Amino acid sequence: MxxxxxxxxxxxxxxxxxxxxxxxxxxxxxxxxxxxxxxxxxxxxxxNKTRKLEYLMADAIAKKADHIVTGAGFHSNWCTQAAAAARKLGMEITLIKTGPGEDYKPEEYDGNHLLHTLMGAEMQIVRPENFKKALDETVESLKESGHTPYVLLDAGSTPLGxxxxxxxxxxxxxxxxxxxxxxxxxxxxxxxxxxxxxxxxxxxxxxxxxxxxxxxxxxxxxxxxxxxxxxxxxxxxxxxxxxxxxxxxxxxxxxxxxxxxxxxxxxxxxxxxxxxxxxxxxxxxxxxxxxxxxxxxxxxxxxxxxxxxxxxxxxxxxxxxxxxxxxxxxxxxLGESLPWTIPPWSPASKNPKTE
Ligand SMILES: Cc1ncc(COP(=O)(O)O)c(C=O)c1O
Structure with missing residues (x-):
């Protein structure tokens, strides 16, 4: 091994x-x-993502990356860990996050979304079917502006992860x-x-x-x-x-x-x-x-x-x-029935703004 x-x-x-x-x-x-x-x-x-990132970020450093591009769900833990690793290692980060609609704005800044915001991550919210396009466009535009982006795919479930x-x-x-x-x-x-x-x-x-x-x-x-x-x-x-x-x-x-x-x-x-x-x-x-x-x-x-x-x-x-x-x-x-079972930030949720 x-x-x-x-x-x-x-x-x-x-x-x-x-x-x-x-x-x-x-x-x-x-x-x-x-x-x-x-x-x-x-x-x-x-x-768990910290362990994957130890190997993935070493590869990003070896490739002289200055900007990490990754993504997952709106409240993704992976995005939080990737953003923290990027920041700790002095890199920028863009997160492509999936949500109910391109214009999804949460009622409150909370949970992982709050942490992404605190770490100063660039963010785009997209429907899952638009994820790849948004990721590719981000990478292209970073390259055009002279950056060296490094893409982390599949929440780090790649060989190094x-x-x-x-x-x-x-x-x-x-x-x-x-x-x-x-x-x-x-x-x-x-x-x-x-x-x-x-x-x-x-x-x-x-x-x-x-x-x-x-x-x-x-x-x-x-x-x-x-x-x-x-x-x-x-x-x-x-x-x-x-x-x-x-x-x-x-x-x-x-x-x-x-x-x-x-x-x-x-x-x-x-x-x-x-x-x-x-x-x-x-x-x-x-x-x-x-x-x-x-x-x-x-x-x-x-x-x-x-x-x-x-x-x-x-x-x-x-x-x-x-x-x-x-x-x-x-x-x-309180022994009451649950107010919702599908989270409002899930792509499966109905986005009132796009109804
Ligand atoms: C808290 C937590 N547990 C478990 C998992 C699943 O790990 P994996 O994606 O490697 O299957 C994740 C993935 O995002 C996670 O955030």
Whole structure:
């Protein structure tokens, strides 16, 4: 494996802590539950993308980039982490963010959008079908004005980004040896797929029996996400020259916890966020870690794990995403029905300005 030879810029405080969750374990009457705190990577508000960016930004530096161009959803954690990395390394950043319409203006500056604004990111809001055009035009116009743009695609789920999560698995294995626990399962949120790809590759490289369960966050159904993660694994293996044999069956995806779309709200997710906060003071986000915790809770309740199993929950960050969902959490706390399940900033939402 060429991992050690890859250029890397230090952005994360590593290793992130591995902690036991005894109260959650008790509440769920199931396996021993631990958490790997990748929400504490230390870049901006932390999260899984810091590990990917260590390799991606090293490549941007090597290519003498002065302006990062990337994009994702309106309240994207990826955009926050990419903007923080760019700023820390003295670069400009443009974010192409998808929303309900080109003229979408939020009622309030909140959550990740507020953080993007604070970091002085240039921003364009576009419909998803116009994303590529906007990205290409931005790159062209930066080049014309003498800049050296560097494009970060697919929320960092490209070979260099995957390297970050192969490393994370090596780190977790060393921590688990220290505390003498062999993890039977790791549960985490899977979106663009790079995190799961790196974890699966890392587990295979170390011949671990840990099964990696990705809870899909609504963008893809299970079979589609298995294909997607497997593609990311294959591309990373080729590009990084890895000689690790991975089968599609090694990629486990559950798709029943996200609601009917990316960023949508369900009572299961809200309950999961409340449960983690109430039992362990562990703050999750409503989009990603709520989905993976809802998955963990449900699998415990269904008796999927045995009592002697040890399960690690990978906290992938995203806490800034909590605040734009405050009305839903308030309604849940008051026992009222949820005011909305499709966020107003989702492309699936109706934009009153374009009606
Ligand atoms: C908080 C959080 N968790 C998990 C993920 C999913 O990671 P990946 O896109 O590598 O599948 C993301 C992606 O944006 C995220 O922001």
């Amino acid at each position: 060429k991992l050690n030879a890859l250029p890397r810029v230090r952005l994360a405080n590593l290793p992130t802590p591995l902690q036991e969750l005894p109260n959650l374990t008790k509440a769920l009457k199931g396996p021993r539950i631990y958490v790997k705190r990748d929400d504490l990577t230390g870049l901006a508000l932390g999260g 995957v390297a970050g999560y192969i490393n994370a698995m090596l780190e977790l294995e060393s921590q688990s040896r220290e505390i003498g626990v062999d993890f039977n399962y790791l549960v985490h949120a899977t979106g663009s797929g790079g995190t799961q790809a790196g974890l699966v590759l890392g587990a295979k490289a170390l011949s671990l029996d840990t099964k990696i369960i990705g809870a899909s966050t609504g963008g893809r159904k299970a079979l589609e996400q298995v294909e997607n993660v497997y593609r990311v694994i294959s591309e990373a293996s080729r590009a990084l020259g890895l000689n690790i044999s991975v089968h599609k069956e090694d990629v486990i995806v559950k798709d029943e916890y996200a609601g009917s779309g990316y960023g949508f709200v369900t009572e299961g997710k809200i309950e999961a966020v409340r449960m983690a906060a109430e039992t362990e003071g562990l703050i999750l986000d409503p989009v990603y870690t709520a989905t993976s915790m809802a998955c963990l809770v449900d699998l415990c309740r269904k008796g999927f794990f045995t009592k002697s199993d040890s399960v690690v929950f990978l906290h992938t960050g995203g806490s800034a995403g909590l605040f734009p969902y405050r009305d839903c959490f308030k309604a849940y706390a």
